[in-house]
Amino acid sequence: MTFDIAVIGAGIVGAACAESFSSEGLQVVIIDAAPAVATGTTAAGMGHIVVMDDSDAQFALTEYSRRLWNELAPELPGSGEYEFCGTIWVAADDEEMAEVHRKQAFYEKRGVRCEILDEKSLREAEPNLREGLAGGLLVNNDSVVYQPCATKFLIDKAVSNGAKLRLGKKVKIVSDDGVNLEDGEIIAAKKIINAAGIGSSLLDGGLNVVKRKGHLVITDRYPCFVSHQLVELGYLKSAHGSHEDSVAFNVQPRITGQILLGSSRQFGVDDSRIDHRILGRMIKRAFEYMPGLRELSAVRSWTGFRPATPDNLPYIGLCPNFENVYLAAGHEGLGITTSLGTAQILTDLILGRPPKIDCGPFSPFRIKSKPTAGS
Numbered sequence: 314m315t316f317d318i319a320v321i322g323a324g325i326v327g328a329a330c331a332e333s334f335s336s337e338g339l340q341v342v343i344i345d346a347a348p349a350v351a352t353g354t355t356a357a358g359m360g361h362i363v364v365m366d367d368s369d370a371q372f373a374l375t376e377y378s379r380r381l382w383n384e385l386a387p388e389l390p391g392s393g394e395y396e397f398c399g400t401i402w403v404a405a406d407d408e409e410m411a412e413v414h415r416k417q418a419f420y421e422k423r424g425v426r427c428e429i430l431d432e433k434s435l436r437e438a439e440p441n442l443r444e445g446l447a448g449g450l451l452v453n454n455d456s457v458v459y460q461p462c463a464t465k466f467l468i469d470k471a472v473s474n475g476a477k478l479r480l481g482k483k484v485k486i487v488s489d490d491g492v493n494l495e496d497g498e499i500i501a502a503k504k505i506i507n508a509a510g511i512g513s514s515l516l517d518g519g520l521n522v523v524k525r526k527g528h529l530v531i532t533d534r535y536p537c538f539v540s541h542q543l544v545e546l547g548y549l550k551s552a553h554g555s556h557e558d559s560v561a562f563n564v565q566p567r568i569t570g571q572i573l574l575g576s577s578r579q580f581g582v583d584d585s586r587i588d589h590r591i592l593g594r595m596i597k598r599a600f601e602y603m604p605g606l607r608e609l610s611a612v613r614s615w616t617g618f619r620p621a622t623p624d625n626l627p628y629i630g631l632c633p634n635f636e637n638v639y640l641a642a643g644h645e646g647l648g649i650t651t652s653l654g655t656a657q658i659l660t661d662l663i664l665g666r667p668p669k670i671d672c673g674p675f676s677p678f679r680i681k682s683k684p685t686a687g688s
């Protein structure tokens with residue numbers, strides 16, 4: 314048979330696409346090389362659903378996606394661990410406090426609820442932060458999700474809508490007529506969505522999606538030690554720098570009482586093993602902000618590779634040089650957040666409806682029109 318849509322990748326982005334297309338009554342097949350869903354970068358992420366303001370385009374996509382997550386939240390099973398904990402962007406000094414005011418004005422102007430915390434109210438909100446921090450910005454409606462279960466939920470929903478799930482099937486070639494699998498099978502489809510994460514470039518030589526390694530640590534259960542997702546304001550410097558290894562204070566409370574501790578960023582590293590030098594730097598940074606973390610036990614640490622693009626925006630839309638192949642790739646450190654918006658944009662584009670946000674900045678055609686890093 315010829316499917317309406319073949320989705321390559323059963324991570325959070327492919328799962329969201331499969332759910333969205335199948336809800337429209339389209340015949341969907343989801344193909345993944347791994348033997349289970351959500352085994353790639355999705356399994357390694359933090360699950361912070363966050364509105365970002367580093368560019369107007371990123372703001373539009375993250376805000377739109379957060380709204381879609383908040384609408385989906387009541388449907389998610391308990392295992393999805395969806396929680397409206399909010400984000401506090403922590404300011405260490407007066408200079409960062411000025412950034413808090415800028416950020417607050419940006420959000421307020423665009424209807425995102427947030428409040429400025431001074432030193433005292435920051436300490437009241439998070440007593441385990443060290444004394445002497447200048448304050449912060451609380452963004453109320455940000456949330457956290459346990460993304461492997463959310464991915465499974467979306468895939469199950471797609472399957473119950475009639476989608477076919479083909480696991481353990483590696484795609485070798487993508488064409489305008491469908492995909493060729495490594496085992497020789499050909500799957501015919503009218504439209505193909507490349508949601509292969511860090512594998513997306515291998516399916517299109519013109520793509521510049523590269524790996525950006527990250528480390529995370531999870532602690533044992535310490536209920537109420539942290540109540541909000543806490544991120545240092547310097548985080549954006551870390552997220553945007555493209556040459557040096559970087560770390561930033563970023564902690565997340567889980568419903569289980571565990572604390573997830575991040576984050577690091579490294580380019581040009583293929584080795585997935587723990588890098589104790591960078592892990593040490595990351596943990597030291599966390600101790601500087603929350604000295605009490607020193608007393609807690611960590612139970613596991615791991616790494617993952619963010620799928621990064623040269624301009625920090627994902628590729629969402631028709632793929633250059635193809636008529637029927639679309640990209641949903643390169644979501645870097647925001648793919649859990651932006652998965653639902655990505656899926657909705659592609660569904661609207663393919664069904665000939667105007668997307669709800671301007672998707673021009675995400676067009677894969679910018680690959681051809683802008684010089685890319687390294688080229």
Ligand SMILES: Cc1cc2nc3c(=O)[nH]c(=O)nc-3n(C[C@H](O)[C@H](O)[C@H](O)COP(=O)(O)OP(=O)(O)OC[C@H]3O[C@@H](n4cnc5c(N)ncnc54)[C@H](O)[C@@H]3O)c2cc1C
Pocket residue numbers: 321322323324325326327344345346347350351352353354355356357358359360361362363482483484485508509510511512513516526527528529575576616617618619620641642643644645646647648649650651
């Ligand atoms: C340390 C860390 C922390 C993060 N924290 C957050 C966070 O707090 N919030 C947030 O929004 N995002 C976060 N992210 C980013 C987020 O995890 C990713 O952007 C997102 O998971 C990417 O999803 P994906 O579906 O594109 O890729 P993946 O999850 O990697 O899925 C791609 C799938 O494609 C399959 N595939 C690849 N090639 C082929 C092929 N040739 N044939 C068949 N199948 C193929 C793979 O097996 C894989 O299952 C974090 C990432 C890391 C590493």
